[in-house]
Amino acid sequence: MVISVDAMGGDRGPATVIAGMAESAGRNPDIRFIVHGPQAELERLIARRGDLARRCDIRDAAGVVTMDDKPSQVLRKGEGTSMWSALESVRRGEATATVSCGNTGALMALSMLRLRKLPGVNRPAIACLWPSRNPQGFNVMLDVGADIRADAQDLLTYALMGASYARNGFGLERPRVGLLNVGTEEHKGRPELKQAHELIPTTAQAANFDYVGFVEGGDLPSARVDVIVTDGFTGNVALKTGEGTAKLVGELLKEAFGKSVMSRFAALLAMGSLKRLQKRIDPRRVNGGVFLGLNGTVVKSHGSADATGVSAAIKLAFRLAQSGFQDRLAARVAQSVAAAGQINGSKESEAS
Amino acid sequence: MVISVDAMGGDRGPATVIAGMAESAGRNPDIRFIVHGPQAELERLIARRGDLARRCDIRDAAGVVTMDDKPSQVLRKGEGTSMWSALESVRRGEATATVSCGNTGALMALSMLRLRKLPGVNRPAIACLWPSRNPQGFNVMLDVGADIRADAQDLLTYALMGASYARNGFGLERPRVGLLNVGTEEHKGRPELKQAHELIPTTAQAANFDYVGFVEGGDLPSARVDVIVTDGFTGNVALKTGEGTAKLVGELLKEAFGKSVMSRFAALLAMGSLKRLQKRIDPRRVNGGVFLGLNGTVVKSHGSADATGVSAAIKLAFRLAQSGFQDRLAARVAQSVAAAGQINGSKESEAS
Numbered sequence: 001m002v003i004s005v006d007a008m009g010g011d012r013g014p015a016t017v018i019a020g021m022a023e024s025a026g027r028n029p030d031i032r033f034i035v036h037g038p039q040a041e042l043e044r045l046i047a048r049r050g051d052l053a054r055r056c057d058i059r060d061a062a063g064v065v066t067m068d069d070k071p072s073q074v075l076r077k078g079e080g081t082s083m084w085s086a087l088e089s090v091r092r093g094e095a096t097a098t099v100s101c102g103n104t105g106a107l108m109a110l111s112m113l114r115l116r117k118l119p120g121v122n123r124p125a126i127a128c129l130w131p132s133r134n135p136q137g138f139n140v141m142l143d144v145g146a147d148i149r150a151d152a153q154d155l156l157t158y159a160l161m162g163a164s165y166a167r168n169g170f171g172l173e174r175p176r177v178g179l180l181n182v183g184t185e186e187h188k189g190r191p192e193l194k195q196a197h198e199l200i201p202t203t204a205q206a207a208n209f210d211y212v213g214f215v216e217g218g219d220l221p222s223a224r225v226d227v228i229v230t231d232g233f234t235g236n237v238a239l240k241t242g243e244g245t246a247k248l249v250g251e252l253l254k255e256a257f258g259k260s261v262m263s264r265f266a267a268l269l270a271m272g273s274l275k276r277l278q279k280r281i282d283p284r285r286v287n288g289g290v291f292l293g294l295n296g297t298v299v300k301s302h303g304s305a306d307a308t309g310v311s312a313a314i315k316l317a318f319r320l321a322q323s324g325f326q327d328r329l330a331a332r333v334a335q336s337v338a339a340a341g342q343i344n345g346s347k348e349s350e351a352s
Numbered sequence: 353m354v355i356s357v358d359a360m361g362g363d364r365g366p367a368t369v370i371a372g373m374a375e376s377a378g379r380n381p382d383i384r385f386i387v388h389g390p391q392a393e394l395e396r397l398i399a400r401r402g403d404l405a406r407r408c409d410i411r412d413a414a415g416v417v418t419m420d421d422k423p424s425q426v427l428r429k430g431e432g433t434s435m436w437s438a439l440e441s442v443r444r445g446e447a448t449a450t451v452s453c454g455n456t457g458a459l460m461a462l463s464m465l466r467l468r469k470l471p472g473v474n475r476p477a478i479a480c481l482w483p484s485r486n487p488q489g490f491n492v493m494l495d496v497g498a499d500i501r502a503d504a505q506d507l508l509t510y511a512l513m514g515a516s517y518a519r520n521g522f523g524l525e526r527p528r529v530g531l532l533n534v535g536t537e538e539h540k541g542r543p544e545l546k547q548a549h550e551l552i553p554t555t556a557q558a559a560n561f562d563y564v565g566f567v568e569g570g571d572l573p574s575a576r577v578d579v580i581v582t583d584g585f586t587g588n589v590a591l592k593t594g595e596g597t598a599k600l601v602g603e604l605l606k607e608a609f610g611k612s613v614m615s616r617f618a619a620l621l622a623m624g625s626l627k628r629l630q631k632r633i634d635p636r637r638v639n640g641g642v643f644l645g646l647n648g649t650v651v652k653s654h655g656s657a658d659a660t661g662v663s664a665a666i667k668l669a670f671r672l673a674q675s676g677f678q679d680r681l682a683a684r685v686a687q688s689v690a691a692a693g694q695i696n697g698s699k700e701s702e703a704s
Contacts, residue, residue: 070539131600145534148542182497182588187422190500190585217592221600233542234589236534237582240569241590245597248483248573253605260624272612 003317004095006086007037008064009102011304020310022049034089036061036082061085065102071109087114090296096321097297099313108146115296118330120337123147123154124293133223140166143232144239150231152195159200161292162227163209164332168325178215180230288313297326355669356447358438359389360416361454363656372662374401386441388413388434413437417454423461439466442648448673449649451665460498467648470682472689475499475506476645485575488522495584496591502583504547511552513644514579515561516684520677530567532582555688640665649678
């Protein structure tokens, strides 16, 4: 199983990405890489990692997409960058999935240009993982920022894609899907949400998921639901709000424990429990936004990810590649489009 | 200073509301109440609270607005409920502000019907407090659910009203106002956000606040900003997401400390620090959504508030009443409408 890795564009530079690859390679004997970036620099970094060189092809790419580059610029001038090159490996079928720590907007724009959207998908989505009370330890939320708009049909597609992701990525037989709204009552929310609320249940049976109806912001970490569907504006605000809140509580906790000799001593005693808790809500463990709705699997790692974070994103890419996720997702969407066509077709024939 | 209190409609019933009033009365010798609900029941509850009866007028109202009542029903049949009666006291000028723990949608609908919108305000807003890194300990966010839509002009009005609230409620001379978006770059976000981003700075000087530009979900608890402006859909999702995340982290923390004898002992040692932390992020301390943009001050307490929470909401209502907030806010909005009229006027004369 080959994963294509963009070594450049993350906040911590290629050394961290290579370290993450080495971590993954050490744990997973079945993984191989194609890595993209300036040849000489990558050779030097990989040579330090002993065994890694044997499992790694380098594709020379001098250009780098920076965090400040606008997607429109990257679309025009992106050829020759490591990001473009990393996507090419997936497009040509040399790798099953790709991982990048780079600029999210640029990566989505290039992915749409080079990999193209799946037939039947109008707006691709970015799915993130959210620490939760569920046995699997997290919930899936999409879209968290591919597009600031989504109509009812897009939200239906997100439900299908999110359910497929949860099934193939995390072994959930029949994921429970909820639609994010400002209340759980039927009359609440924007018109497109009310439409989607009517639309989604009609495909839930065929697409093998349960629709639990409207959910609220407080349900994101709950065990009521496995997949949360929303537009990319709301999803992005919710994601960053959750991260910001968890960070604030963590910082205040650290301050509280540092305040007195007694509480510092207490922190030492509780170290084991606190470490386990930290691990449970560690954002590095759930690192990896997955782009859904393209002809190819793209995993976007946090720009600031360290080696552990990069390794988590690679693991996610590998797991999806191994499960045959891409083909299954494409089949689900095609089936749904066909079913919708039949419904529309039969409506038309009724009307005629 | 008289505060009108709706004793009914909260999840914990009138006993909790009366207990909260007693708590406030004990701390604040300048406060008086008009309390609304079934006369006999309220008399009985107040009689138990010693001194409270002397500072409290009862208005008999047999009807109760429940959490399940739809706003449209309450508009038609709400006369005779304690909620309606509580608003009447403000409308007639017997009380300066009102507090209710009841159904938010119904309270907003009744407030708009009975108190009417301030001239120049198209959509009223609900402002909440958000624990933050700022010296005042929290930030103001609006709208968190009065209306699921907001255009650029509404967002400008929210900026004015939020700044006025922060100034009068919390003594911030020159509040810093940010506009919630999915990124801080100018080209990001929905069209109405880009328009508001142009519009808000034009009134910041005259309205005595600083506009810091776009902010993201992660900035809600930050010290970069005092007031965060957004539409009621996004604001409601963000509020509930933040509450849900803080709750999850708190529960996991409790579990972590309960896990072993050692960590239970550690928790005992750290009790003082943890209690201080809990107090800092205690949602009861920041209890009270304020309805802005009406002819009268309405404070909405959490439905599940306990006596401490009710008392915090009453304190907020009292502070706003004391500062002359209502008149100042009305003056700000009127001034801004006049200024906008002048701008439009001069544009028209230029055009003609």
